[in-house]
Amino acid sequence: MDTPTQRAQTHYGGAGLMAKVQAALAAFGPEETVLTVSQLAMLDQFHTRGMLATGELAEAMELEAGMAVLDLGCGIGGPTRYLAANYGVHVTGVDLSPSFVDTARYLSQRCALGDSTTFLTGDATQPPVADGSIDRVFLQHVAMNIADRAALYRAIRRVLKPAGRFATYDIVAKDGAPHFPVPWATTPENSHLRTEAETRDALTAAGFTIDLWRDDTEVASQWFAKMVAGGPPAGPTLALVLGADFPAMMANLARSLREGRIGVLTAIASCR
Numbered sequence: 001m002d003t004p005t006q007r008a009q010t011h012y013g014g015a016g017l018m019a020k021v022q023a024a025l026a027a028f029g030p031e032e033t034v035l036t037v038s039q040l041a042m043l044d045q046f047h048t049r050g051m052l053a054t055g056e057l058a059e060a061m062e063l064e065a066g067m068a069v070l071d072l073g074c075g076i077g078g079p080t081r082y083l084a085a086n087y088g089v090h091v092t093g094v095d096l097s098p099s100f101v102d103t104a105r106y107l108s109q110r111c112a113l114g115d116s117t118t119f120l121t122g123d124a125t126q127p128p129v130a131d132g133s134i135d136r137v138f139l140q141h142v143a144m145n146i147a148d149r150a151a152l153y154r155a156i157r158r159v160l161k162p163a164g165r166f167a168t169y170d171i172v173a174k175d176g177a178p179h180f181p182v183p184w185a186t187t188p189e190n191s192h193l194r195t196e197a198e199t200r201d202a203l204t205a206a207g208f209t210i211d212l213w214r215d216d217t218e219v220a221s222q223w224f225a226k227m228v229a230g231g232p233p234a235g236p237t238l239a240l241v242l243g244a245d246f247p248a249m250m251a252n253l254a255r256s257l258r259e260g261r262i263g264v265l266t267a268i269a270s271c272r
């Protein structure tokens with residue numbers, strides 16, 4: 001029987017992803033063209049409200065140039081690159097999927113951010129970095145794939161420095177199950193949503209103090225409505241990563257938010 005981690009790995013397998021991405025980026029010019037983080041945003045910001053949400057969470061987490069940041073469950077590295085490009089920090093992205101990690105490295109080179117980003121294959125519940133070595137941990141739309149929240153938040157607490165902070169932006173359970181498939185799971189077995197209260201309890205039990213706690217469900221619903229009204233975006237999008245089910249996944253996510261089945265939580269916690 002597969003573990004939740006193996007099932008998440010299969011869901012985000014990304015077979016042949018690098019070749020698809022390389023082909024799609026030809027739209028921006030020859031291979032040696034240096035790309036910007038904004039150009040890639042529809043492709044590599046793999047969460048509700050895209051680069052807008054990354055920017056808001058980055059502002060709230062009090063970054064300083066030179067800090068060591070860990071982006072857990074980094075996907076193909078959109079948020080990782082955003083932080084490195086805008087805040088002068090060094091960001092290590094960690095993801096379960098080797099093909100995501102390879103694609104993330106390639107995209108960082110294309111954006112001339114190879115020196116300020118590092119990508120490693122690994123499990124967020126056992127991050128492959130030294131204990132007490134990280135100033136900020138960033139976790140966007142990943143926890144819903146992780147069943148053992150106690151292990152996740154304990155691991156984050158462990159790798160942070162004493163003055164470290166943890167920033168998260170994730171989907172939470174509200175009233176009923178989401179409609180499947182959603183972007184993080186095709187079936188309920190791969191979805192490990194927790195309520196806001198359960199999330200807060202798990203963070204507190206891991207030794208965190210909550211600095212910011214915000215329900216972003218309504219703002220996320222409004223964003224989906226605007227996206228639909230605006231029609232399909234130009235250029236490479238997340239559909240490349242998620243495949244044929246992408247439209248159904250996005251529609252189910254928007255509908256589940258609208259119906260109050262699930263929510264979007266922003267939280268910042270510190271080690272104090």
Ligand SMILES: C[S@@+](CC[C@H](N)C(=O)[O-])C[C@H]1O[C@@H](n2cnc3c(N)ncnc32)[C@H](O)[C@@H]1O
Pocket residue numbers: 005008012044045046047072073074075076077078079094095096097100122123124125139140141142145146183184
């Ligand atoms: C919805 S994507 C979000 C990617 C990225 N955080 C972003 O916002 O663009 C979820 C990512 O979490 C990764 N993931 C899921 N479970 C994980 C785990 N236990 N450890 C590391 N990565 C994990 C998946 O491989 C996938 O890339």
